[in-house]
Amino acid sequence: MNMAIQWRYCRKWFTGTRNLLEALDFFNGRFIKFSVYFNRGTGPVPGFGKMGLSSKYLFTSYLHSSILTRHKSRLPYLRFSPVCSNRIHSDAKLQDPFFLAQKDLNNFYDDIRKELFVSKSELNSLCDYYFDGTGKAFRPMVAVLMGRACNIHNNKSGDLLPDQRSVAMISEMIHTASLVHDDVIDGSDRRRGKSTINDVWGEQKAILAGDFILSVASMALARIGNDSVVSVLSQVIDDLVRGEFMQLGSKEKEDERFKHYLEKTFKKTASLIANTCKAVSFLGSIDPDVHEIAYQYGRNVGIAFQLVDDVLDFTSCASQLGKPSATDLRLGLATGPVLFACQQFPELDAMIMRRFSSRGDVDLAWQYVLESDGVDQTNFLAQRYCQEAIRQVSLLHPSPERDALIRLTEMVLTRDK
């Protein structure tokens, strides 16, 4: 029931955004100096290849200046380059991801709670805490859509397999377990508009709850009985931890820093989505090309998703994101917008190195970022990743679910929470 409300809400913001975007066809283009460093670990930044890797001057577009000043409300948005948009981007053919995924996600959180059931009642309420249906369910949605898209590509029957739905559940459980631990690591007391588990029950029990959710996910994974699925999803667990470790350190050299950031972003966010897509594709198709398409779609959407998240940390006000903004700066983390801003304002360099620990660092860095092109550059990068995701998934046979996955990339870019 809760989830139905959520769907409606999400759809509302989605349509609202689209109308706004349609009004924004006017752009100013200009050259700005920025260098993008390429990340070998997580693959090249998509879309930049054509322009020549050696070029440090990249073309980017700006929004109309009146929009530029309104950082907090909407993300600056650029039309996709016409690579695919001519063919599949007409609105009439696009499908609503929320609507399409809904039939597979009925009782989704109830089913997760059934998996997590333990006789000890308190542990139960900790484990259920975030599976209350108020989350965005972004990951499960990608998983079920990709599952159906792969099935149709393979054998023309679009029904989601029960094991593919299990993968979606496992993916959401792994994600939630990592959130629970992250909140302890970061000392957060709010998430999704409510107190965190560690704030209510203490750190000790929060850690155990996270471990428990992981063990249940792992048991469900074993029941699927497919070694390849097990292998990719345990890789996710490994990546999540390594990504968290990467956040502990900061790199001195600027180019290393950007590479480090993108690699961390892949491990902490994109790996889960990429490998979940790959896992559902294993179950729906034996074609290695399909597995790679699914993985690349998830990887690119995942990185874009996190880049936008990092932008929102600067542009969104506290109430929208469900957590206070500039959280990353307060945690000492230099994300995309800061790294880009640092190229315009070298003063940021010292602050990044000391992890914004001196008095006033956070406020000052925040000012620099908003005065710089950091936010726009990060959004631009996110768009590039989304374009690559679209290019990849377009290689699958046409289906409503495939088109919904394409449309999902727009929503990733335009979300404001």
Next chain:
Amino acid sequence: MTLIGCRLSCIGLLNRGQRNIHMFSNTAPSNWNKVVSDAEKIVGYPTSFMSLRCLLSDELSNVAMHVRKLVGTKHPLLNTARGFIYDSRNNLQMRGLVVLLMSKAAGPSQNTASDLISQDMVCGIYPSQRNLAEITELIHTAFLVHRGVVNLKEWTNSDGPLKDMQFGNKMAVLSGDFLLANACTGLAQLKNTKVLGLISSAIGDLVQGIYHEMPNSLEENSLTEDINMVTWEERTFLSHGALLAKSCQAAMELAKHDKDAQRLAYEYGKHLSLGHKLNSDLQPFMKSGSADGETFSLDSAPVVLHRQIIGQKRWRHQLQQAKTIGRQMDYAKLRSTIKLEGGVTSTMDLCRFHSSKALESIQRFPSSKARSALENIASAVTNF
């Protein structure tokens, strides 16, 4: 090079303190070490499984570097780290050792349809079983580390700066997660979803068991909550037995031994763990005089049995009497009260029972050095 140097200096720092965490129990019987070191020779190489891959990883050397900052604070991670280093030198990683001995005692696969080749065996143990033994240790250590996370709201200023505790928690969560993640990828590499299911459920059991051990919000709860021996055994199995029992079973599954062999291996692991826990619960009641100041858990086996023997009413009365004017528990007084009744001897009987059940369960395996070593270990838990 610098990393290694740094790690060594960290180890030095950590070793300077007093050790108070043991890998298997709070106290070990005197000839325990001999039984263990004899057994280790049988399985081929010293039981410091904690894979080099893990210890030499950038991630853990990062933690080691940061843990240095905690020296001088009261964060429990420091003690866990000390215990870990001490124990890896003294080869007390019991769970892995038992899994290896069990693998060797059960011998090569009898299942001709399986694709296991006995030539792959080293010292009579399949490589996958060695990996499993390592995974078992990784999981156990991960929870030792996660147990050491502190509740920040209960921390008072007099205990030291909150910032240190936050930092210690961060390190504890991260390093525990790192060990668990390595266990997960290790399990995936075994390519046996039955084993994955078994070991994952053992992790779930372990969490539930540790959860029961945590103090409830009501302080007096553990005194009034009516824990009988059935509950005690259930909980102790979860927190101390499930991992070993299920790992022993999984070792049989990896060699494609039949259901019967799997059940027996499970039984051995279960009864050995329960016997061992009973033994360690007994320790505070075995010494005379010197350890009078030592506290003990009111949920430990001798207390629970004592309570069951004398009844709830008399127990409450005894608790009242053992409290000092400051409402502090006088453990020395309570101990001597308990020692007057049959709780302690009943616990010893129960320990002997589990020891003999463990011995019984491995009799179907052919006689071998490995089986004798398992027998010695099972017998050693009755040395009080």
